[in-house]
Amino acid sequence: MKPILGTCYYPEHWPASQWDEDARQMAELGLKVIRIGEFAWSRYEPEPGRFTWAWLDQAIETLAKHGLQVVLCTPTATPPRWMVDRHPDMLARDEQGNERKFGSRRHYCFSHIAYREESVRIARLMAERYAKHPAIVGWQIDNEYSCHDTVRSYSDSACTAFRVWLAAKYHKIDALNTAWGNVFWSMEYDEFAQIELPNLTVTEPCPTHLLDFYRFSSDQVVSYNKLQAEAIRAYTDVPLIHNYMGRTVDFDHYKVGADLEIASWDSYPLGFLVDRSGADSAWQQRFERQGDPDFQAFHHDLYRAVGNGRWWVMEQQPGPVNWAPNNPAPLPGMVRLWTWEAIAHQAEAVCYFRWRQAPFAQEQMHAGLLRPDSQPAAVYPEVAETAREIQQFDDIQPAQADVAIVFDYESCWAWEAQPQGEDFDGFGLAFDLYRSLRRLGVSIDILKPESSLDGYKLVLIPGLLAWPEVLLAQLSSFSGSVLIGPRTGSKTANFQIPAQLPPNISSLDCTVQYVETFPITSPRPLTDGGAVRTWLESVQTTETVLETTVDGQPVLISRGNLRYLAGWPDQEAAQRIFQRLLDDAEIAYSLMPEGVRRRATGSHEFTFNYNATSVEVDGEVMAPAAVRWRALD
Amino acid sequence: MKPILGTCYYPEHWPASQWDEDARQMAELGLKVIRIGEFAWSRYEPEPGRFTWAWLDQAIETLAKHGLQVVLCTPTATPPRWMVDRHPDMLARDEQGNERKFGSRRHYCFSHIAYREESVRIARLMAERYAKHPAIVGWQIDNEYSCHDTVRSYSDSACTAFRVWLAAKYHKIDALNTAWGNVFWSMEYDEFAQIELPNLTVTEPCPTHLLDFYRFSSDQVVSYNKLQAEAIRAYTDVPLIHNYMGRTVDFDHYKVGADLEIASWDSYPLGFLVDRSGADSAWQQRFERQGDPDFQAFHHDLYRAVGNGRWWVMEQQPGPVNWAPNNPAPLPGMVRLWTWEAIAHQAEAVCYFRWRQAPFAQEQMHAGLLRPDSQPAAVYPEVAETAREIQQFDDIQPAQADVAIVFDYESCWAWEAQPQGEDFDGFGLAFDLYRSLRRLGVSIDILKPESSLDGYKLVLIPGLLAWPEVLLAQLSSFSGSVLIGPRTGSKTANFQIPAQLPPNISSLDCTVQYVETFPITSPRPLTDGGAVRTWLESVQTTETVLETTVDGQPVLISRGNLRYLAGWPDQEAAQRIFQRLLDDAEIAYSLMPEGVRRRATGSHEFTFNYNATSVEVDGEVMAPAAVRWRALD
Amino acid sequence: MKPILGTCYYPEHWPASQWDEDARQMAELGLKVIRIGEFAWSRYEPEPGRFTWAWLDQAIETLAKHGLQVVLCTPTATPPRWMVDRHPDMLARDEQGNERKFGSRRHYCFSHIAYREESVRIARLMAERYAKHPAIVGWQIDNEYSCHDTVRSYSDSACTAFRVWLAAKYHKIDALNTAWGNVFWSMEYDEFAQIELPNLTVTEPCPTHLLDFYRFSSDQVVSYNKLQAEAIRAYTDVPLIHNYMGRTVDFDHYKVGADLEIASWDSYPLGFLVDRSGADSAWQQRFERQGDPDFQAFHHDLYRAVGNGRWWVMEQQPGPVNWAPNNPAPLPGMVRLWTWEAIAHQAEAVCYFRWRQAPFAQEQMHAGLLRPDSQPAAVYPEVAETAREIQQFDDIQPAQADVAIVFDYESCWAWEAQPQGEDFDGFGLAFDLYRSLRRLGVSIDILKPESSLDGYKLVLIPGLLAWPEVLLAQLSSFSGSVLIGPRTGSKTANFQIPAQLPPNISSLDCTVQYVETFPITSPRPLTDGGAVRTWLESVQTTETVLETTVDGQPVLISRGNLRYLAGWPDQEAAQRIFQRLLDDAEIAYSLMPEGVRRRATGSHEFTFNYNATSVEVDGEVMAPAAVRWRALD
C-alpha cells in the first residue's frame, strides 16, 4: 500500500477565480486527495428546495482537471438558518435544559425525526448528482459526530425516542424496573411514558438509567449515520467515511464504522495535548510543541480497528490552531513526524486541515498550508518534503501486532456513570496501559470486545464492564497471554454486580470483595516497586500471586495464561508487569528513551523522537522531531 | 445505660425466602435493632390507594421472631413516580429555577401543601397498622432532611409560603422594609405579594431577605416533620426519631428535635473527611482511612443536644462508600473505634448501614456487613468482636461535661448570607475551636443558645449572630468562665449592626470598630505565638488585654469571668488560650499526642488512636485504631 | 487648580434630625462636596406619579446651609419595586437566559424602551425642580454602569434592539453575511429578523457576531446615558458626571464621556487588588493593605482621558469594604496616600464613600468616615489631616505627559471574543505595559485611538484591533517614538484578518505569519534577558531587529521612529525595552525601588511608598504609606 497526502478545501470560501491556481498548486505540492463540502449547505440550498449546484460542479471539475481525487461531504453538521425556522425544535438541549442555539455548528438533535429526513434528503440529492463523477473517491458523512458534546441531547425529541428505545429493549416496564433495580429508592415506573431523561435529578440517577440513556444516545448517532449511508450507497460503491475526533467516546465508533468502509479521524496533536490527553503539566510542558507521544498513536490504532483495517487522518494539524486553551506552533519537523507516525500505523491517507487559512469567522486563527494572503505558510516546505519522501518510499505492508488491547465504548459510559473515584476513567485507563506498552517499543492493535483474538500473543482487557459471551468463548480456547482488569467483569450488562462477584470469570478463583479509590497523591506502594494509583481492589484468591502491595494485598494474580490485575498500576509498576508478560509471551521489546517511540508494520520499523532535544537511540543520535525507519525482512 | 448495635435492612430488596436467614444471622452477630422501610413507598402503595402491607407484616414478624427490635420508617423521602404525576408541582426548584426531577430521592418541596398531606396520610396509615406491634421500638420520620441540598427550594410553592410566613412575622410591610433596611437601594416593597425568593438577583440580595428565607426554609422542615410526628404520636408512645446528616446546617435541628424523642445521625467518617470536614489535604492524607478525629465527636455531642440527651448513630459506615470523591476502606479496627467513640459520647445505639450490599442501583458500591453474595464482608469479624465487647461491658453512666460550646444554626445561615471573608463559616469556626479543645483531652457538651448553663465551668460562645434575652439573663448570674466571640453579638435579630456596636454586651467595655478578613495564607501573628487567621476585629476597650497581635491590637480581653476573643485563632494560639482558660476554670486537661483523642462519661474514660501508626499515650503504646478505656470512680 | 474633598451621603438612611449635625461635621472636617440621591427613587416617588420631594429639599438646604456643594444624582440604577410591576420585562436576562430579578440594584435592561422613558421622566423631573439650586454643582447620572456585569443583556428587548442596530449598520443582510464571514459554517442569514443574540450557541459563535453584540451593548449604554444627559442639560449648565468602575471595559467610556463634562470613578484599592488587578498571589500579599501600586494610577489617567481632562474620584475607599473575597483594612496612611495619588493625577475632587457606615442591608460591613454609632471611624483623623494638607497646598498645574498609551475599549471586546490564548486580555496587556513604564518613574497619559498625538515623545499602541484612519494619518506625520503591538492592526473593523496580514501598517515591512500562545509557566526567553510570556508572533521582516528570542525569532523590530513589538514582554524584558525607548526619546526616567511610584504634574513631583516597610528613595527614607512632594520650577 502506498499512502497518499491530501487537504481539506473550501471552494465556497474563495472566489471561483482562485480555484484553478489552488488546484494546480495542490497537485504540485504532491497532494492527491481533496475533501470538500462538509459545511456548505447554505450554498448548496440557499433556500428550501432551491439548489445552486453549479459552483460545486465547477469546483469538482477544477480539482479533477489537475488530477486530484475528491472526498465529497454531506453538509449535515451545519444546517442552514432556514432549517431552524422550519423545524424550531430540531435544536438539541443541554443538560440544564437550555436550547443549544443556531450560530455555530452541530446545532441539531440526533433524535429529531424531521431533521433526519432532511439529512437523508440532502445526502440523496448529492449522491444522485455526483455519485458517478470519476474524481470522487469517497464520501464523508456529516462531520465530527460528538464534537462540542453533541451526542447527548436533553430535548423532548430525545425523551420521546428514549422511551421508544426502552420499550423496544425491555418490552415490559417490570423488566426495566428489575434491570435498573428501581426498588432501591421507590423509583419504580408504571409505564414507559413516565420515564424521563436522567438530567436534573435531585442527586445522581440510577446508573442503569444513565447507561441506557448513553446507549440510546449512541444508537441514535449510529442510526442517523446509517440513514445517510444507505441513501448514498444506493448510488455508489466508493468508500463511505466519517471523520471522528480524538477522545470522543460518547458514541460507539465501532458501530458507526460497521456501516462505513473507511474510518478517519481529525488529529490535532498540540490542541489535544492541552485539552484531552489528560497529561500532567510537566508532561504538557515537555511536549508543548510536539504533542503527546502516544495520543495520536492510540487513535491511529483505534481507528484502524473502527475501519476494519482501512483508515485515514482526515484532518492533520499543520500549524497553530485556534481552539485549545493555548495554541503554540509545532516544532519544525513535527508535521512531518506526525504524518509518518500515521503511515507507520498503516494510514491510507493523511489530509492537512486546511489548504488556506480563512481570514474570517470562528477559525481565522487556525493555520493552513497557505496563509490567508495565499503565501505558503511556515509548514509548506515541510509538507513538500514529506510528499517527496512518500513518493520515493516503498509500499507499506500491513501486519497484525503481537499485542492487543480490548477497548470498549460502553464501558467508558459505564465508568462515567459510576467512576467511584474521581480519577477513574475508562479511556484514561486503557490509554495509560497503552502508553506503558508503547514505552517498551511494542506495536499494538486495538480490538473491540467481539474481535477475534487469533494470532495475538498477548491481549489486555482492562476496565471491561461485562463479559460478552463471544469473548468468554474465545478466551476459553485462546493460548496467548491475557491480562484482565482492573474493574473488568465487574458488572452485568444491566449494570449490576454479578452474582458471583467481579471479575466474574469462572476459570479464575478470584473474588473482588470491595474496591478502594484514593487520590492520585496517595498511591499504595507495591512490594517490588512502583505503586497502585487511585484504584485498588481487595481480592480473595487461591491462585498464584505475582504482585502485592507492601501490606500484602494481592495485586496481580495468575493462573495458566490468565493474569488478573487488581489495581491501576503507575508507570513503574506497569513497566515491570508488562516486561514480565512480554518475556513470558516471547515478544521482543526494548525500553525506549523517554519521548522516543517505535512502530513496526509488516515491512518497516519506524522510530520517532518526540523530544525537543536530541537523544541517542540504539547508538545513533536522533535530532528533535527526527523520524528513522528501516526495512524489515 | 447499655448501648446496643443494629443495622439498616431492606427486605424489599431481597427475596422473602432470604429474610429468615438474614434475621437469624443478625441476631447471631449480636445486633439488637433493625431499621426498615424508609425507601419502600412504591412497595407499600404501588398505586394510589392500593396497599400491599402483607410483605411488611411478614418482614416485621420475621425480625421479631429472632428477638430483634424494629425501627419502622415513613417513606416520605422517596415519593413514588405516581405521586409526581398527581402533583407535578411538588418538585422543588434549584437556585437557577430548574425543576429537581424524579429519578433519585428527596424530590419534593417542603412547602408543597398537597405533598404534606400525602406525607401525613402515609404516616398515619402506617402508624394505624403497626403502632401496636411489640417489636417496634421506634419510628424514623423521613430520611436525612437536607441531604442533597434539599431544604431551600425556589419553587412557586415556596414563594407563596414565604410571603405568608413574612406576613405572619411582620404584619405590616413597613415593618419588613425597616427590618430589612430596604431603603438602602430603593428595595422597599408596597405589599407582601411583591416579595420574591432571594435567588437570581443582579447582585447579592439584602442579607435580612436571605436570612428570613433561610429561617422560613428551616421552619418548613420543622413543620413538615411535626405533621408526621403528630400523625404517628396519635397511635404510639415509642420514641420518634430522625436521622440527620453530618455538617448539614440549613435547618434548625434543635427545633426538629424538640418534636421527637431521639436524635440520630448518619456517620460516614471517610466519606465526610473528603467532602465535609474542611480539613486541608495533608490532614486528609494522614487520616485517609481513619476519618477526621474530631468530626464524628462533634456531631455526637451535637446530636446529644438535639436529642436532649438521647441519641443514636442510625447509619454507621462499615466499609467503603460510593459517594465521596474518593472512597477508601477503613483501616482495620476503625469501625470498632468509631463504634466505641459513639458509645463514649453516650450513644444509645449504633446501627451499621447496611446489612447486605445491594448489587443494583445508585449505591451498589456501598459496602454492607454482608457482601452482595451474602458472604461476610471484610468488616464482619470486627463488628462481631465489637458486639461481644459491648455485651461484656459495664453500663455507661452519662455525665455533663465541664466545658460547653454554644452552637446555633441561625448564626450559620447568617454567616452564609454574609461571610465578609471567603473563609468565614459558622460551623467551621465552632468546629475548629471544638478541635482545639479536644486536642487538650477535655470532654465537651454542645448547647443551643437557650440551654441552661448550670454546672458548666467553661462556656464558649463563638460566632453567635445576636444575643437571645435568655442567654444574656443566664450570663448575668453565671459563675463559670465564658469565652465570647469572635463575631458574637455582632447583629440584631434583623441582621443589622446593633446600636451600641458589637459585641453588644453591656457587661464588657468593648467595641468592635471594624473587621478585617484576609486570606488563610496571610495570618496576623500574635505576640505570644501563633496567629489570628482570616478574621480579626479591631477592638476598642478599657478592659484587661490578655492577647495582642504583634502590632499591638487587642485579641483577647478579659473582665471578671468574661473573655472576648476578637479573632479566629490558629491552632497554636487556640491551644494557649484554652490552656489558660482551663487552668483558670480548674478543669483538668492534657495535651494529646496528634491524632489521639479522649472522652469521659460518668463511668469511663476512653482513649482513641486515630493514627495509622502506633503512638505512646501515658506511657503505654496504642496500636493503630486502638481503643483503650478505664473505669472512673 | 485646587482639589477638593467630599463624601457620599444618604440622608434618606438617617432621621432628618441628624442631618444638620452631619452637615456641620462634614464642613468642619474640611469636606466641600457631597454626593446624594443615587439610590433614593423609592423615596422620591413612593408610588407611580406621587412625589415626596420635601425631604430632599430639606436635605439640600441643610447641606447648603453649611456651605457644602452638592452633586445630585438620578436614581435610575435602583428602580423601585412598583416599576417592575409596571414593566415586568424591563429586567435583563443573563447569558443562560435567566431573568435577573429585583432585590438588589441595576435590575434593568438598557434596551427596554419603556424603562428608558421612565429614566428620562425622573431625570427631567429632578432637573426641573433642582437645577437652579445654587448649591448644586454637578449632576451624576445613574450609578456605576456595568457594575455586576449589567451591560450585556440577553433579553427579548435586547434581541429586538440588536436586530435594529444591525439593520442600521449593514442595511442589507448580505453585507452582514460577508462582514461576519457567515459562509464559514453555513451560518448565512436571509433576513435580520433571524439573528439571535450570541449566547447558548453549540460552540463559539462567529467573533464578528460577538463583537457586534458587544458594540451594540456599549452603544445602548451610551444612548441611555445621553437621554438623561439631554433631559438634565435642558435645565442647567453645571457639569454632568458619571461614576465609572475599575476595570469595567464592556462599554466605551470615551463615548459616554463625550456626552458629559466630568468623568469620575469609584476607587477601591483593596477591593480591586483581590478582585480585578489580576496580580499574582505574592503581589497581592505584599500589597494586601495598600492596594496595587499601579491600578489606581492607570484608572486616574484613563478617566482623565474619558473626562477630557476633568475627572474626580467619586467614591474613595476609606476602610474595609464588604464585597471582595477578603476585606482587610488599609494600612494607616494609605487613605491619605490614595488621595494624594489622585491629586497627583490631577483629580479635581476626591469623595470618600461613605459618610456614615450603614448598619443595615447589603453594605453594612462597608466602612465610612463615621461608624454606625456616629463616632469617628479609624480613618477620620487621617482624612482630617489630608484635608488640612490640601488646604495649605499650592495650586496644582496640569501638564501633558511625555509618554502616552493608546487604550481602546473595542479592542478589549475583540480579544474577549477571541483571546486565542487563555491569558490574553486587552486590558491586561495595556495595564502590564503601563506598570512597566511606571516602574521607571515616568508619568503617562492614556489616549483614545482618535486623540491627537501632538506633544508626545513616546506613544505606545498595544493590542489595537484595527487601525482607525485618523490614527494612521497622525502617525504619518508624528515625529516622536511609537511602539506598536503586539496584536495591533491584526484585524479589520469587521474582525477579519486584513488582506496584507498584521500588523497591516504600510510604513513597516513586517508580516505576522502566525501567532503562538503558551502557558504563563512556559515563557520564551529573549537573547538579551527576560522573556516573552503567553503571546508571540512569528514575524517576517527586512527591518532592523532589536530583540530576538534565544532561537532567533524577531521580537522587536525598528524602522525610523516606529517599533513593532511581536510579543508580550515580561517585566524584565519590558524594562529593558522601555529604557531604550526612553533613552532614544530623551525622556528622563529612573528605576523606582519596588513598590515606590512617582508622578509629576506641571507644578509638582509626587513620590509614593506603597510598601508596608520603609524604603530609601533618592537618599531619603520613606516610611510605609509615605507621600513626598517637591515643587517643579
Ligand SMILES: [Zn+2]
Ligand atoms: Zn475539524
Ligand SMILES: [Zn+2]
Ligand atoms: Zn444514608
Ligand SMILES: [Zn+2]
Ligand atoms: Zn459604589
